Amino acid sequence: MKVLVPVKRVLDYNVKPRVKADGTGVDLANVKMSMNPFDEIAVEEAIRLKAQGATEIVVVSIGEQKSQETLRTALAMGADRAILVVSDTRVEPLGVAKILAKIVEEEQPDLVILGKQAIDDDNNQTGQMLAGLLGWGQGTFASKVEIADGSVNVTREVDGGSETDTLKLPAIITTDLRLNEPRYASLPNIMKAKSKPMANKTPADFGVDVTPRITTLKVVEPSKRSAGIKVADVDELVMKLAAMGISK
Amino acid sequence: MKTLVWVEHDGSAVKDATLSAVTAASKLGEVHLLVVGQGLDAVAAAAAKIAGVGKVHVADDAAFAHALAENVAPLIVELMGTHDAFVAPSTTHGKNIAPRVAALLDVMQISDILSVESEDTFTRPIYAGNAIATVQSSDTKKVITVRGTAFDKAATEGGSGEIEAVASTGDKGLSTFAGSEIAANTRPELTSAKIIVSGGRALGSGEKFHELIDPLADKLGAGVGASRAAVDAGYAPNDYQVGQTGKIVAPEVYVAVGISGAIQHLAGMKDSKVIIAINKDEDAPIFQVADIGLVGDLFKILPELTGKL
Ligand SMILES: Cc1cc2nc3c(=O)[nH]c(=O)nc-3n(C[C@H](O)[C@H](O)[C@H](O)COP(=O)(O)OP(=O)(O)OC[C@H]3O[C@@H](n4cnc5c(N)ncnc54)[C@H](O)[C@@H]3O)c2cc1C
Ligand SMILES: Nc1ncnc2c1ncn2[C@@H]1O[C@H](COP(=O)(O)O)[C@@H](O)[C@H]1O
Numbered sequence: 001m002k003v004l005v006p007v008k009r010v011l012d013y014n015v016k017p018r019v020k021a022d023g024t025g026v027d028l029a030n031v032k033m034s035m036n037p038f039d040e041i042a043v044e045e046a047i048r049l050k051a052q053g054a055t056e057i058v059v060v061s062i063g064e065q066k067s068q069e070t071l072r073t074a075l076a077m078g079a080d081r082a083i084l085v086v087s088d089t090r091v092e093p094l095g096v097a098k099i100l101a102k103i104v105e106e107e108q109p110d111l112v113i114l115g116k117q118a119i120d121d122d123n124n125q126t127g128q129m130l131a132g133l134l135g136w137g138q139g140t141f142a143s144k145v146e147i148a149d150g151s152v153n154v155t156r157e158v159d160g161g162s163e164t165d166t167l168k169l170p171a172i173i174t175t176d177l178r179l180n181e182p183r184y185a186s187l188p189n190i191m192k193a194k195s196k197p198m199a200n201k202t203p204a205d206f207g208v209d210v211t212p213r214i215t216t217l218k219v220v221e222p223s224k225r226s227a228g229i230k231v232a233d234v235d236e237l238v239m240k241l242a243a244m245g246i247s248k
Numbered sequence: 249m250k251t252l253v254w255v256e257h258d259g260s261a262v263k264d265a266t267l268s269a270v271t272a273a274s275k276l277g278e279v280h281l282l283v284v285g286q287g288l289d290a291v292a293a294a295a296a297k298i299a300g301v302g303k304v305h306v307a308d309d310a311a312f313a314h315a316l317a318e319n320v321a322p323l324i325v326e327l328m329g330t331h332d333a334f335v336a337p338s339t340t341h342g343k344n345i346a347p348r349v350a351a352l353l354d355v356m357q358i359s360d361i362l363s364v365e366s367e368d369t370f371t372r373p374i375y376a377g378n379a380i381a382t383v384q385s386s387d388t389k390k391v392i393t394v395r396g397t398a399f400d401k402a403a404t405e406g407g408s409g410e411i412e413a414v415a416s417t418g419d420k421g422l423s424t425f426a427g428s429e430i431a432a433n434t435r436p437e438l439t440s441a442k443i444i445v446s447g448g449r450a451l452g453s454g455e456k457f458h459e460l461i462d463p464l465a466d467k468l469g470a471g472v473g474a475s476r477a478a479v480d481a482g483y484a485p486n487d488y489q490v491g492q493t494g495k496i497v498a499p500e501v502y503v504a505v506g507i508s509g510a511i512q513h514l515a516g517m518k519d520s521k522v523i524i525a526i527n528k529d530e531d532a533p534i535f536q537v538a539d540i541g542l543v544g545d546l547f548k549i550l551p552e553l554t555g556k557l
Contacts, residue, residue, distance in 0.1 A: 016511060017375040026379050093347070094356045119492070121374050123359050128317065128347035137318055137422035140344045143486070153426060157486050158340040163428040165316065168421070177476065177493060178486060213356035217369065217382040225518060228539035230530075234552045237524070237542050241557070244522065246443070246468065246501065 001054045001147070003046040004109040005079065006100055007039040007061050009070040010120040019221045026120075026219065035070045038115025040077075040182040041175040045113055045145060047078040048180065052147060056080050058107055062091050062099055068198060075193035076185030082198040087210060091203065095210035097129035102206040104134060109170065111152065116141050116174040127174035137167030141176040249277035249367055249390075252305070252327055254336035254345065257283065257291045264440040265337035265394075267298065267401035272394040273335040274300055274402070275364035281305065281409065282327065284320055286313040296409035298402050304409040309416035314425035315341050321348040323417040328353055333390040338496075342393050350391035357391040358383060362398040376492040376515035396439055397498035397519060431485050438490065441471030443501045446490055446517070449477035450506025450528075450546060457483040460550040461505065467557045473497065473517075475507045491516035506546045509534030526550070 011017060012032040020027050035043075046057045059074040061067040062085040071082040085099055104112065117124035131138035139145070139154025143162060146153040155164045157176045185193070203210045231237045251273040256263040273279045280303040281295050292306045305327060311319045324345070328334055334349055336342035338360050350357040361370040362380065369384045370392070438444060445465040451457040457478065465472045474484035476491060490497055492515040502520035507513060509525070509532055517523070518537055525538035528545050535541045542549060 011375070013512070017378040019379045026375055092356050094351065094354075097351055117493070119376065122376065122492070123357070124343050125347035125350070125357050125359060128344060129351035129357075131317075132321060132348035132351035135422075138344070138348065139423075140317075141340060156340075158428070159487065160433070161428060161430040161485065161487050163314075164426040165314075166424045166426045168423070171422075178480065213385060213387050214358065215384045215386070217384055219374070219379050219381045222373070222377060222380050222518075225523070225537040227536050228523075228541065230535070230541040230543060233544075234542070234549055234556060237540065237553065238556045240540055244501070246557075 001049070001111065002056045002058070002107065002109040003049060003054050004104065004107055004112045005039070005042045005046050005057060005059045005074065006096070006112070006114050006126070007043065007059055007070055007074050008036045008115070008118045009033050009061060009063055009067045010036045010118055013037055013119055019219055023218045023220060025216065033066070035073050036115050036118045038117060038175050038177070041177065041179050042113040042115055043074045043077050043079060044180045044182040045175060049147065050078070058083065058109065060085065060100065060103055062087060062096050064088060071198060072193050073185060075196045076190040077183060078189070081196060083201060084198055085201045085203060087203055089210070090212060091210045092212050092214060093123050093125040093129055094213065095203070095208060096126050097133055098208045099203055099206050099210070100130050101133040102208060111169065111171060111173060113173045113175060116176055127172050131172040137171045139165055139167050139171060140174045142173050143176050143178045145173060145179070249332040250330070251276050251279055251333040251335050252324070252331040253279060253281050254334070254342060255281050255283045255291070255295050256337055256339050256341055257285065259285065259287065260290050262291060262294050262298070262404070263339070264401055264437070265339050265396045267404065268396040268399040269335050269337040269394040270298055270301065270402040271399040272361065272364055273333070276333055276367060278302055280331065282307070282324065284312045284315060284323065286310055292411050294404070296411055297405055297407050298409070299406040300402060301407045301409040304411045305414045306411055307414040307416055311416055311419035315345070316423050316425060317345045317348045318420045318422040319417070320345055321352060322420065323414070324349045325352045326417060327414065328389060333392060335392045335394060338393045338395050346391055346393050353389055353391065355387040355389050355391050356385065357393065358385055359393050360395045361392055362395055376511055377518070378511065395496060397496055431487055435465065436469070436471040438471045438473055438495045438497050441497070441499050443468045443470035444473050444497055444499045445470045445503045445505065446473035446475065446507060447478055447484065447505050448475040448507030449481060451478060451483055454483045460546065464550055464554045467554055475513050504534050504538070505550065507534055508532050509537065
């Protein structure tokens with residue numbers, strides 16, 4: 001079984017995003033960038049499937065040249081091979097899904113595991129779009145993945161609890177946080193990753209038009225909350241609550 | 249614009265998230281509804297009464313019983329032949345289905361909108377709500393998901409929608425529903441609760457979580473939430489999680505107990521009207537957004553507070 005894992009380079013989740021003064025976006029100059037946390041979980045899940053007989057893990061990233069660092073991280077975790085699709089302009093989920101669909105045609109994976117959402121634009125779309133374009137089943141927000149004969153059982157985090165669906169293979173999975181705990185790459189594996197193969201492509205190589213359909217007109221900071229008061233003890237809190245009509 | 253709104257329901261009643269989506273859709277023009285599932289008479293009747301709706305399309309078929317995206321998306325795509333926009337609430341069903349529809353229509357979806365500025369321009373949160381983007385779509389058809397807390401709920405009475413049956417597009421044979429575990433919850437749903445009490449990692453165990461958080465929530469008639477750390481540690485079910493990747497809530501009062509206030513948690517609750525924080529660390533980031541803070545040990549404070557309410 002072959003597994004394809006798309007990974008995105010995003011602002012590190014520990015960094016507080018700052019809106020640029022000119023209102024054009026969030027400042028990404030000189031800040032720490034990392035693999036999207038949900039994609040680390042996707043890579044980890046693929047590696048675990050290797051222990052159950054998966055043969056090859058191919059990772060893909062679409063974005064600026066520096067996305068190769070993100071791919072190297074995935075290779076150091078245990079992926080076998082990488083494909084970098086360089087685009088200096090922003091590629092939207094629809095464009096990403098179209099490029100991925102072409103890569104799927106070439107690579108013929110049995111499973112594509114994506115993150116459920118990229119924590120920069122919080123779109124939560126790419127996996128579902130890819131599934132639609134390919135006509136495959138989709139197991140979104142996965143908290144458990146079990147490969148069966150010709151199918152995969154995916155337990156999904158849904159409003160109210162969890163749901164399990166059985167999907168015919170090949171299929172798409174998107175990861176939720178509780179699927180697994182991603183490993184850290186060891187130093188020897190980071191060294192080894194440097195010699196793993198990485199193909200360089202562009203969207204044009206796949207014949208995909210990635211012209212954005214959505215224009216960002218402006219980006220602003222949300223209205224700020226200011227810190228309120230501190231109460232000394234429970235009695236004072238109870239009084240405050242009573243004043244708000246939350247009664248004794 | 250003629251919009252088609254996905255009706256989120258539990259088999260008998262229309263869920264609140266739908267009502268917010270209807271309000272958002274009404275800003276685009278004429279509102280039609282789509283009710284999908286199996287055994288839909290009650291839901292369809294309830295949907296038809298929502299204020300301001302025109303047609304209520306009803307697709308009743310076993311293939312739709314569990315709202316599997318693989319089966320539902322082709323039906324929506326067909327109906328989009330005669331609609332200009334598809335609008336779904338940002339529920340797990342909405343988020344699962346809408347992008348598949350968008351891809352099949354060759355449209356870039358606009359996720360989780362906070363406002364409708366015009367027919368093609370919307371605001372939406374990015375970076376876990378640390379920035380708000382105004383975006384303009386050039387697609388002729390629109391596919392949109394709606395953040396429930398950002399729109400008032402449409403009235404559930406007063407409408408007289410016309411119910412129309414839609415032929416099933418059938419089972420695509422890609423996926424089957426194998427079961428679900430939905431927690432029986434007698435408390436108010438988080439996304440519509442007026443008061444929420446949330447517990448964090450500091451609770452230390454599932455037993456303590458229930459022993460301390462539940463009675464306070466009972467006293468206040470509140471819904472119960474949790475931080476991701478509390479959910480990951482197994483103190484509370486995943487459905488309780490509030491935050492960037494959990495539920496987005498905006499109650500009148502949000503009580504955060506033993507929650508540090510990481511940006512991912514704040515992303516889910518900072519639009520609450522009044523935030524109350526109980527934390528033993530006076531420098532905890534949660535106090536930067538709290539209207540009322542109480543510094544101290546929750547294991548002492550909660551029993552006392554519950555007792556005095
Ligand atoms: C991609 C991603 C998505 C995420 N999504 C979410 C999300 O949706 N929701 C979410 O909540 N988190 C999310 N997180 C996790 C988030 O970053 C934090 O790790 C998490 O919110 C911390 O939970 P906590 O506040 O309960 O725990 P901690 O940060 O450990 O805080 C515990 C707090 O309890 C206080 N405390 C300890 N003992 C006591 C006591 N006896 N009495 C009173 N106070 C006490 C401490 O002072 C501390 O402030 C996400 C993380 C990532 C990477
Ligand atoms: N530019 C990209 N390169 C590679 N993978 C991507 C890219 N954008 C999105 N993805 C994948 O799609 C998932 C969901 O992203 P999104 O739909 O943008 O929230 C991510 O977690 C990645 O797995």
